[in-house]
Amino acid sequence: MNNEKALVLCSGGVDSTTLLARAVRDYGAENVYALSIGYGQKHAREIEAAQAVAAYYGVQQRFLNLAAIFADSNCSLLVHSNETVPEATYAEQQAASDGAPVSTYVPFRNGLFLSSAASMALSLGCSVVLYGAHHDDVAGNAYPDCSLEFVQAMNRAIVEGTGGELRLEAPFVEASKGDIVRMGLELGVPYELTWSCYEGGEVPCGRCATCLDRAAAFAANGAEDPALAWVEG
Numbered sequence: 001m002n003n004e005k006a007l008v009l010c011s012g013g014v015d016s017t018t019l020l021a022r023a024v025r026d027y028g029a030e031n032v033y034a035l036s037i038g039y040g041q042k043h044a045r046e047i048e049a050a051q052a053v054a055a056y057y058g059v060q061q062r063f064l065n066l067a068a069i070f071a072d073s074n075c076s077l078l079v080h081s082n083e084t085v086p087e088a089t090y091a092e093q094q095a096a097s098d099g100a101p102v103s104t105y106v107p108f109r110n111g112l113f114l115s116s117a118a119s120m121a122l123s124l125g126c127s128v129v130l131y132g133a134h135h136d137d138v139a140g141n142a143y144p145d146c147s148l149e150f151v152q153a154m155n156r157a158i159v160e161g162t163g164g165e166l167r168l169e170a171p172f173v174e175a176s177k178g179d180i181v182r183m184g185l186e187l188g189v190p191y192e193l194t195w196s197c198y199e200g201g202e203v204p205c206g207r208c209a210t211c212l213d214r215a216a217a218f219a220a221n222g223a224e225d226p227a228l229a230w231v232e233g
Contacts, residue, residue, distance in 0.1 A: 002027045007121040008130045009113060010034035012049030013196045014214060015132035015172060018184035023130055024057050025187065032059045033124055035117050039109060040067035040078045042200040049195035056190050064116055076103040077198060085198045087207040090142040102142045104198060110145035111154065114168060118158050121166055129158070134172040134180055136213060148173050177213050178220035185223060192226035204228065
């Protein structure tokens with residue numbers, strides 16, 4: 001068992017929950033913290049999912065609310081936005097926007113999240129911040145703050161800015177969401193507790209990009225999404 005402590009950015013979705021499961025396996029639940037961040041998102045239900053996941057794994061959880069920083073953004077993911085969440089895959093959105101980031105890209109959100117996580121991780125005695133970005137989120141340039149280049153740059157900044165006391169790891173950054181679900185199924189991840197949909201409804205919309213991505217990932221593994229069982233039933 002690893003003697004280090006780790007802080008995991010935990011949104012309550014498929015990727016971060018799988019990452020949390022790996023962290024608990026590698027470091028032990030007593031050495032893992034989950035950090036969940038509110039930023040004015042329409043799908044605030046993901047915070048409830050993150051709480052359920054953290055409780056399931058028996059890890060300590062911390063919360064931040066950074067909504068004020070995005071108050072002037074009209075990103076369609078934010079509750080105050082007058083834009084609607086697109087009902088199309090990331091690839092389709094990229095094709096329609098000539099390669100610009102998608103409308104659900106929150107301005108430098110992940111850079112802010114990781115900077116905040118680094119400060120908190122140091123205070124908690126952690127030596128690593130774990131981040132669940134994966135290759136499908138880049139989708140050309142859909143979310144530039146999920147790319148390998150971004151992760152490498154943020155790691156350099158974190159290592160340099162902490163005198164080498166802390167590092168950033170994103171073990172899924174070159175993996176697909178299907179790869180992540182396969183790992184999670186092997187680990188017995190409780191996907192029934194997770195939430196991915198960008199809409200703020202009671203049930204997943206099934207039409208936004210993250211719902212479509214999630215469905216494709218489970219289908220690629222020949223598996224049913226347990227989070228949808230109660231909806232379909």
